[in-house]
Amino acid sequence: AQSVTQLDSHVSVSEGTPVLLRCNYSSSYSPSLFWYVQHPNKGLQLLLKYTSAATLVKGINGFEAEFKKSETSFHLTKPSAHMSDAAEYFCVVSSLNDYKLSFGAGTTVTVRA
């Protein structure tokens, strides 16, 4: 069984300041981990993924995430938030044996001017 917990349902930051979205996972197998972003009325877009290679993963739009097995975490960060980063973010875990995905409940990011 696998699951994901996103520790913050809502994060508000000022433009130009760092963003941190926290995600903890549980998985019986070696997991693949993903962060997806969903802008209003749009489908989900992949930000980045971890698939057992480098533990620090760089994604699109300046986002990166670090896989920490000892802490079962996969937190998403960006050094400087932009207004266009306002969206819903989902942390997702997948097991390589069946590719079933488990989604977190999501974190809503608002960016203040």
Next chain:
Amino acid sequence: EAGVAQSPRYKIIEKRQSVAFWCNPISGHATLYWYQQILGQGPKLLIQFQNNGVVDDSQLPKDRFSAERLKGVDSTLKIQPAKLEDSAVYLCASSRPGGTGELFFGEGSRLTVL
């Protein structure tokens, strides 16, 4: 490459009516998924196809929901009869064979049941 196509984008129906959503995945993607996303929640898997076979439909309310992927390409999700609690965005996604689990999503079909 063309993305995952879904239609209609929006649908409003009365309860007890029926509705159908269509999805055309990315060419060559063998696995197709239908997710239900209720406002304020993460997507929930309804059904997963591998080619034209069902891999997982454990969370599909089979008394009212049905889905098919007859030729292993496009897929249709039907709800009959609809209930108020079916109001949601229905997302279709596909993935390539042997991939790392990355899904490619369509923009979704938003259903409102009155």
